[in-house]
Amino acid sequence: MESNALSISCAGLTLNNPTMLASGIMGYSTESFQRIANSGAGAVVTKSVGIQPRVGYVNPTVVQAESGIINAMGLPNPGITIFSEEIKFSKMILRVPLVVSIFGYSAEDYAEVAKKASEAGADAIELNVSCPHVKQTGAEIGQSPKLLSEVVQQVKIATNKPLIVKLSPNVTDITILAQAAIEAGADALTVINTLKAIAIDVETQTPILGNIKGGLSGAAIKPVALRCVYDIADQFKIPIIGCGGIKNWRDAVEFFLAGASIVQIGTAVADNIEVFQSITKGIENYLRKKNARSVKDIVGLAHRK
Numbered sequence: 001m002e003s004n005a006l007s008i009s010c011a012g013l014t015l016n017n018p019t020m021l022a023s024g025i026m027g028y029s030t031e032s033f034q035r036i037a038n039s040g041a042g043a044v045v046t047k048s049v050g051i052q053p054r055v056g057y058v059n060p061t062v063v064q065a066e067s068g069i070i071n072a073m074g075l076p077n078p079g080i081t082i083f084s085e086e087i088k089f090s091k092m093i094l095r096v097p098l099v100v101s102i103f104g105y106s107a108e109d110y111a112e113v114a115k116k117a118s119e120a121g122a123d124a125i126e127l128n129v130s131c132p133h134v135k136q137t138g139a140e141i142g143q144s145p146k147l148l149s150e151v152v153q154q155v156k157i158a159t160n161k162p163l164i165v166k167l168s169p170n171v172t173d174i175t176i177l178a179q180a181a182i183e184a185g186a187d188a189l190t191v192i193n194t195l196k197a198i199a200i201d202v203e204t205q206t207p208i209l210g211n212i213k214g215g216l217s218g219a220a221i222k223p224v225a226l227r228c229v230y231d232i233a234d235q236f237k238i239p240i241i242g243c244g245g246i247k248n249w250r251d252a253v254e255f256f257l258a259g260a261s262i263v264q265i266g267t268a269v270a271d272n273i274e275v276f277q278s279i280t281k282g283i284e285n286y287l288r289k290k291n292a293r294s295v296k297d298i299v300g301l302a303h304r305k
């Protein structure tokens with residue numbers, strides 16, 4: 001095994017290990033990003049930011065589900081103008097790549113936010129075209145190959161930073177959306193965002209979340225996420241960042257074998273911030289046991305016929 005077996009260069013980013021903080025988990029502050037980087041993440045992804053500040057939904061915004069959580073925060077964010085100052089500050093402090101997640105209500109919106117985030121110093125842009133419950137953005141864009149393609153094309157013109165497209169699983173065939181993103185110029189895909197879900201209280205006999213519906217994340221969605229990664233890797237050569245229910249090294253390795261080169265960890269971080277270190281250590285042991293020189297050696301191995 002090579003001494004830097006865990007480091008990975010992918011879609012214009014170099015990480016010292018193949019883990020990233022998933023978008024949405026630690027919000028918008030440099031202090032949180034720094035905590036995550038110090039606990040061993042190879043990169044951090046911010047919560048999604050739009051052009052204007054947005055308050056988000058009324059509480060409750062998160063509910064525990066079996067083997068996961070359902071959230072509907074409503075994309076609360078300070079707007080890109082204010083957040084640009086935090087990006088600049090983060091870049092002075094962070095020693096790992098900072099990926100800025102963005103959303104908009106039109107291709108022009110996405111392009112403007114991407115431009116400002118890039119000028120502020122984002123190392124890459126992740127397009128949130130997959131939030132399952134905010135109207136006129138997110139999955140409402142990412143479920144349409146035509147709209148998705150327009151957004152990706154406009155953002156490509158607005159920034160020369162690596163462009164990662166985070167896909168929705170709430171579609172009939174995710175490979176059609178992957179193809180649209182790839183043909184429009186995506187450098188990498190994050191696979192997947194949350195599954196649209198609901199929780200109901202039997203005493204009050206009403207939906208629990210303020211927004212009624214939200215997005216399910218955590219262990220419950222891992223098999224779906226893995227299948228989406230597998231399907232996309234089966235058809236396309238694009239770098240894939242696996243995301244969905246990863247909580248230990250074994251989960252991470254399953255995603256590499258399915259075709260991902262990097263994994264994002266979200267829900268599991270809320271329980272245990274040390275998860276990055278334990279996953280990285282476990283991947284390292286696995287590579288050694290399998291005589292693999294690096295993560296790249298095992299990416300996509302499950303596709304061998």
Ligand code: SIN
Nearest residue numbers: 072073074075131215
């Ligand atoms: C939210 O802010 O409600 C979640 C965003 C997302 O699922 O993309």
